[in-house]
Amino acid sequence: MIPTPFEYVAPTTLDEALAALAEHGDEAKVIAGGQSLLPVLRMRLNAPEVVVDLGGIPALRGIRDDGDAIVIGAMTTHHDVHHDPLVHEHAALLAKAEEHLADAQVRHRGTFGGALAHADPAGDLGAPVLALGAEFVVAGPSGSRTVAGSDFFVGLFETAIAEGELLVEVRVPKHTGWGAHYEKFVRVAHQWPIVAVAVAVRTEGGTIAEARVGLTNMGSTPLRAHSVEEALAGRPVTEDAVREAAALAAEGTNPPSDLNGQADYRRHLAGVLTRRAVLAAAGA
Amino acid sequence: MTRIEVTVDGSKVTDDVEPRMLLVQYLRETLGKTGTVVGCDTSNCGACTVHLDGRSVKSCNVLAVQASGHEVTTIEGLAATGGHADGQLHPVQEAFRECHGLQCGFCTPGMIMQAVDLLNENPSPTEEDVRLGMEGNLCRCTGYHNIVKSVLHAAGGAR
Numbered sequence: 001m002i003p004t005p006f007e008y009v010a011p012t013t014l015d016e017a018l019a020a021l022a023e024h025g026d027e028a029k030v031i032a033g034g035q036s037l038l039p040v041l042r043m044r045l046n047a048p049e050v051v052v053d054l055g056g057i058p059a060l061r062g063i064r065d066d067g068d069a070i071v072i073g074a075m076t077t078h079h080d081v082h083h084d085p086l087v088h089e090h091a092a093l094l095a096k097a098e099e100h101l102a103d104a105q106v107r108h109r110g111t112f113g114g115a116l117a118h119a120d121p122a123g124d125l126g127a128p129v130l131a132l133g134a135e136f137v138v139a140g141p142s143g144s145r146t147v148a149g150s151d152f153f154v155g156l157f158e159t160a161i162a163e164g165e166l167l168v169e170v171r172v173p174k175h176t177g178w179g180a181h182y183e184k185f186v187r188v189a190h191q192w193p194i195v196a197v198a199v200a201v202r203t204e205g206g207t208i209a210e211a212r213v214g215l216t217n218m219g220s221t222p223l224r225a226h227s228v229e230e231a232l233a234g235r236p237v238t239e240d241a242v243r244e245a246a247a248l249a250a251e252g253t254n255p256p257s258d259l260n261g262q263a264d265y266r267r268h269l270a271g272v273l274t275r276r277a278v279l280a281a282a283g284a
Numbered sequence: 285m286t287r288i289e290v291t292v293d294g295s296k297v298t299d300d301v302e303p304r305m306l307l308v309q310y311l312r313e314t315l316g317k318t319g320t321v322v323g324c325d326t327s328n329c330g331a332c333t334v335h336l337d338g339r340s341v342k343s344c345n346v347l348a349v350q351a352s353g354h355e356v357t358t359i360e361g362l363a364a365t366g367g368h369a370d371g372q373l374h375p376v377q378e379a380f381r382e383c384h385g386l387q388c389g390f391c392t393p394g395m396i397m398q399a400v401d402l403l404n405e406n407p408s409p410t411e412e413d414v415r416l417g418m419e420g421n422l423c424r425c426t427g428y429h430n431i432v433k434s435v436l437h438a439a440g441g442a443r
């Protein structure tokens with residue numbers, strides 16, 4: 001199937017894009033890489049009157065060093081994030097998550113910002129971005145504002161981006177020298193995880209000094225596993241110590257039941273995958 | 285209608301298209317390049333893979349208007365745009381023939397376009413690299429073994 005007819009607008013600056021959104025209101029839909037939006041339009045689950053393409057706005061693309069953070073433009077493709085040297089040095093967890101996100105063709109088109117704005121609870125980028133304490137820069141008609149990671153994901157396919165606003169970039173605090181791992185559990189190739197766990201750890205000798213743990217598909221939004229993080233701090237990098245902390249992973253989560261698994265199966269997976277991810281991130 | 289200007293298989297083309305037209309439709313229905321095929325309606329199978337500015341994409345998941353100002357290479361222009369003489373196959377096409385990398389052949393245009401992209405990025409992949417790099421392309425016939433063999437053959441010999 002093909003989408004229903006729409007008018008196409010191709011701005012070349014952020015201001016033009018915001019003006020187009022202001023003009024068309026809720027009749028307009030933004031397209032980034034189109035890798036989530038076009039399947040939706042083709043299945044006619046959505047039928048916007050106007051499609052505003054961000055693909056011609058160079059300022060939204062690219063990754064820069066900004067002191068204690070790296071800043072990733074919303075329109076930077078998954079492929080470019082995956083292969084970026086700044087990402088590898090300061091936010092290796094993102095490269096690990098990008099590596100197994102979708103397939104090569106989708107990674108060449110799909111964007112970092114588009115995936116986060118889409119806010120699929122099974123999306124692979126929410127948990128790592130949340131775990132690294134990232135902030136979201138959102139622009140609207142009256143200027144731009146910064147949204148904390150914990151406030152960005154509001155619900156199922158819902159974020160803090162309001163009508164008429166655009167996600168411009170994501171600021172990711174540097175985690176230089178931290179070990180990282182993204183453990184994704186799937187049944188078939190190139191698909192969304194049934195459950196996945198994102199972990200970054202800073203080790204000192206054989207001890208975990210600090211840990212950051214994010215969970216994918218364990219609720220309507222990506223989640224931070226704070227109790228696991230606290231339980232890991234100061235513990236040795238041993239199978240037993242990590243297993244004990246990882247057992248807390250499902251605490252406070254509300255995972256879905258669907259064709260791929262029941263909620264209690266997902267809770268079980270969360271513990272197993274957290275243990276594997278922490279041990280791998282710590283280099284054990 | 286929106287005016288687009290695209291370079292397809294080395295030739296510049298200009299057309300007025302409906303914004304909702306998919307790139308694969310434009311290639312097949314407007315330009316008659318039916319070498320690029322549609323295998324699914326969900327962007328999963330990879331049969332429609334072409335190169336957009338030198339990188340593989342699923343042309344059923346790109347709008348024709350999004351390709352305006354860019355370069356598209358399809359299976360039909362692969363050999364010629366790679367500098368091979370008229371009538372000569374691209375080395376990856378040759379390898380698929382050599383290693384029996386197809387049965388019905390429906391997935392083959394997409395497989396070859398993805399394999400070329402993979403080898404551009406990683407000229408000497410392991411078998412594992414090939415299996416992972418081709419995960420966005422589905423084949424209902426071969427069981428993949430000979431496809432993987434073909435890609436490794438094109439890379440300069442099985443390992």
Ligand SMILES: Cc1cc2nc3c(=O)[nH]c(=O)nc-3n(C[C@H](O)[C@H](O)[C@H](O)COP(=O)(O)OP(=O)(O)OC[C@H]3O[C@@H](n4cnc5c(N)ncnc54)[C@H](O)[C@@H]3O)c2cc1C
Binds near residue numbers: 118
């Ligand atoms: C076959 C296939 C397999 C996939 N597998 C996975 C997977 O394993 N894991 C995974 O995480 N994802 C997967 N995806 C989805 C992929 O990650 C998409 O690239 C991503 O979700 C959307 O990014 P995009 O740039 O294509 O956004 P689009 O599809 O263009 O947009 C998505 C949504 O976000 C909005 N939007 C986009 N950019 C902005 C912005 N800057 N500001 C405000 N709103 C914006 C759009 O209006 C739209 O509602 C898969 C997709 C396909 C087709």
Ligand code: FES
Binds near residue numbers: 327330
């Ligand atoms: S036809 Fe494009 S992915 Fe199947």
Ligand code: FES
Binds near residue numbers: 390392424426
């Ligand atoms: S050869 Fe028939 S689908 Fe691959």
